[in-house]
Amino acid sequence: MTVTQTTMEDRLRGLRAWQREAFEEYFRRDPRDFLAVATPGAGKTTFALTLASELLQQHRVRAITIVCPTEHLKKQWAEAAARFGIAIDPDFKNGQGALGRQYIGVAVTYAQVAAHPMLHRNRTEARRTLVIFDEVHHAGDALSWGDAVREAFDPAARRLSLTGTPFRSDINPIPFVDYVQDSAGVRRCSWDYSYGYAPALEDGVVRPVIFMAYSGEMRWRTRAGDELAARLGEPLTQDALSQAWRAALDPKGDWIKKVLQAADRRLTEVRKTHPDAGGLVIASDHENARAYSRILRQITGKGATVVLSDDPTASKKISRFAASDDRWMVAVRMVSEGVDVPRLMVGVYATSTSTALFFAQAIGRFVRVRQRGEVASVFLPSVPTLLEYAGEMERERDHVLDRTPTDDEYPEEDLLKEANKKRDTPDAGEELPFETMESAAEFDRALYDGLEYGGSPGSSEEEDFLGLPGLLDPQQVSQLLRKRKADIQANQRKVKAKGEPEQDEGPTHEVVAELRRELSGLVGAWHHRTGKPHGVIHNELRRACGGPPVAQASPPQIRERIAKLRTWAVGRK
Numbered sequence: 355m356t357v358t359q360t361t362m363e364d365r366l367r368g369l370r371a372w373q374r375e376a377f378e379e380y381f382r383r384d385p386r387d388f389l390a391v392a393t394p395g396a397g398k399t400t401f402a403l404t405l406a407s408e409l410l411q412q413h414r415v416r417a418i419t420i421v422c423p424t425e426h427l428k429k430q431w432a433e434a435a436a437r438f439g440i441a442i443d444p445d446f447k448n449g450q451g452a453l454g455r456q457y458i459g460v461a462v463t464y465a466q467v468a469a470h471p472m473l474h475r476n477r478t479e480a481r482r483t484l485v486i487f488d489e490v491h492h493a494g495d496a497l498s499w500g501d502a503v504r505e506a507f508d509p510a511a512r513r514l515s516l517t518g519t520p521f522r523s524d525i526n527p528i529p530f531v532d533y534v535q536d537s538a539g540v541r542r543c544s545w546d547y548s549y550g551y552a553p554a555l556e557d558g559v560v561r562p563v564i565f566m567a568y569s570g571e572m573r574w575r576t577r578a579g580d581e582l583a584a585r586l587g588e589p590l591t592q593d594a595l596s597q598a599w600r601a602a603l604d605p606k607g608d609w610i611k612k613v614l615q616a617a618d619r620r621l622t623e624v625r626k627t628h629p630d631a632g633g634l635v636i637a638s639d640h641e642n643a644r645a646y647s648r649i650l651r652q653i654t655g656k657g658a659t660v661v662l663s664d665d666p667t668a669s670k671k672i673s674r675f676a677a678s679d680d681r682w683m684v685a686v687r688m689v690s691e692g693v694d695v696p697r698l699m700v701g702v703y704a705t706s707t708s709t710a711l712f713f714a715q716a717i718g719r720f721v722r723v724r725q726r727g728e729v730a731s732v733f734l735p736s737v738p739t740l741l742e743y744a745g746e747m748e749r750e751r752d753h754v755l756d757r758t759p760t761d762d763e764y765p766e767e768d769l770l771k772e773a774n775k776k777r778d779t780p781d782a783g784e785e786l787p788f789e790t791m792e793s794a795a796e797f798d799r800a801l802y803d804g805l806e807y808g809g810s811p812g813s814s815e816e817e818d819f820l821g822l823p824g825l826l827d828p829q830q831v832s833q834l835l836r837k838r839k840a841d842i843q844a845n846q847r848k849v850k851a852k853g854e855p856e857q858d859e860g861p862t863h864e865v866v867a868e869l870r871r872e873l874s875g876l877v878g879a880w881h882h883r884t885g886k887p888h889g890v891i892h893n894e895l896r897r898a899c900g901g902p903p904v905a906q907a908s909p910p911q912i913r914e915r916i917a918k919l920r921t922w923a924v925g926r927k
Contacts, residue, residue, distance in 0.1 A: 394718025607793030
């Protein structure tokens with residue numbers, strides 16, 4: 355198999371500025387190993403195949419091996435390589451022996467390499483090979499995949515590592531990635547080229563993302579028969595949060611139904627300017643995924659495409675959905691990483707997985723831009739961890755080795771293995787099984803560019819956010835949200851100036867709910883300013899003002915905490 359003959363200028367024509375810059379940096383250094391970090395949706399595949407084409411033309415390599423996390427990505431890589439005149443076999447099996455002469459390389463999964471590392475080592479040694487590691491963070495050393503990757507591809511002539519999330523939830527080093535000690539003696543991964551979300555957003559390479567967070571009252575019964583209740587979005591113990599979160603995601607409750615309905619209204623608005631725009635619901639398990647599809651059928655009159663991690667036809671389903679104008683797809687857990695559908699513009703984060711890596715990968719499904727001015731919207735529960743991730747979209751992360759992992763961090767290999775098992779029971783709060791008795795959803799706040807914009811349940815403000823135009827550039831989104839926030843604050847000042855009662859009118863429960871939302875928004879802003887966790891801030895307010903937890907606090911007590919937090923914000927005690 356020969357590569358289509360083209361000049362270097364032909365290959366570079368049409369590349370984005372970062373891709374050309376990374377290409378030039380690679381050949382300036384001419385390294386054996388190169389780690390390129392680029393935010394999801396920036397075009398890592400095009401960069402890698404342009405580089406591979408040049409190495410083949412210069413006869414520096416004779417073969418290519420592409421290693422990726424999922425079966426579906428193997429086919430995506432093969433289709434992309436074909437556009438460069440590079441024939442890649444995505445159906446290569448460990449047991450088939452030699453590669454067909456019509457191919458110049460193969461696409462395999464990390465699991466496939468782990469099953470027979472010596473086979474791939476022999477293939478790598480037989481010809482000068484470029485190995486491309488897609489989402490290389492999956493290959494953590496001291497895990498079976500990491501050991502196999504190192505054994506199989508140590509003899510490679512060239513290795514190109516790619517990732518949109520250069521960090522893992524655990525502290526296992528990634529093969530063929532350098533780690534450098536900082537001034538504190540902490541080892542951090544060192545990349546050769548980086549292109550983060552913030553510059554990509556500025557360049558119009560990715561979409562801005564508006565997060566729509568929903569809170570609400572949850573009630574459930576434990577196995578012991580105890581009835582418990584909590585409000586999602588308020589400070590809770592880890593166990594109570596886990597159970598309230600599970601109650602929210604339970605398809606038998608009203609929370610997920612209200613959120614799916616709101617997300618579909620948002621999708622309808624987006625489709626006014628993008629008629630083929632689609633939505634993706636990321637579910638925790640198979641049972642919930644099927645149930646969400648049934649709910650979407652009740653809302654829209656049409657069923658959703660359901661992609662399950664153990665379904666052998668999953669890849670075909672994703673491809674069919676990508677080529678259609680169907681409204682919704684529902685996927686389970688890590689299968690979302692294999693979903694590359696640029697028309698996805700609305701998402702629902704309906705899973706209990708809470709690692710930073712998974713969240714970043716999931717949101718990466720919605721940022722792939724097709725034209726400037728597209729806006730993505732992601733709906734999620736008001737869980738402090740998720741709100742923190744949403745508020746830090748533009749912060750660059752790296753992989754840190756010298757630290758102690760927390761109990762809620764899970765190695766990505768375990769997540770992928772778990773996703774490939776058939777699961778028909780929810781995974782949030784399994785250690786405390788219960789029966790959901792009631793779940794209600796209320797619009798809590800919108801988050802964009804690290805700022806929060808609060809709302810009232812059922813208010814016109816929620817409808818305003820759902821009705822945002824689907825065609826706005828990042829600056830227009832910021833201007834529009836800031837203007838609406840300023841208008842609301844101006845109206846509140848007018849009410850105060852007239853001396854009209856503004857806080858005690860209406861039923862007590864509505865007054866309390868509104869005050870809680872106001873306090874929660876201020877706590878969120880103080881968190882972004884100080885870095886302190888939400889729970890710590892609430893505890894400091896209780897110590898300063900006295901009184902019970904927020905859930906039991908009276909309106910005057912909540913107002914006192916709001917006033918205290920505002921004095922902190924202006925530098926007073």
